[in-house]
Amino acid sequence: MGDERAGSILRFRCIFARVVACLLLGQALAGVAAQTANDGDSAETVYDLGPGITPPRITKQVPPKESTSRGVRVVGSVIVALVVSSKGVPKNVHVVKGLDKEVDQNTVEAVEQWQFAPAQKDGKPIAVKISVEVEFHGM
16 A cells, blocks of 8 residues: 555656646746747847947937935036847946946836837837937936
8 A cells, every 4th residue: 555655646746847847847848938028129239339330329319317306406417338229229227337326227118118220220219229318417
């Protein structure tokens, strides 16, 4: 009877392991499919600005919140780097030179809402890497 019980436990563990493996595989595939559906621009070539490339132009600019939660007005500038997609959408916005953690985050959140006329090469829209300096004047 002990051998039968041990065999049942072993079979249960094997079945359980297969079920867990199937669930994990399903989750992984669903995640890849969702990421592919959301990142239509991720496969496009990203260029550096240079000769023959017309730079992107800001068409909608959202200003960042200038004061911190501590009520301090900030003076200085934050430099962010980003990719402007061929559709004029900012991607991968990150701080290169910051002032304050909260101000830096406010700047990233604002720049993520900007819209651009995309850069062009040979008359066609392309994705480019750019840096933007956002100045703060503590009035």
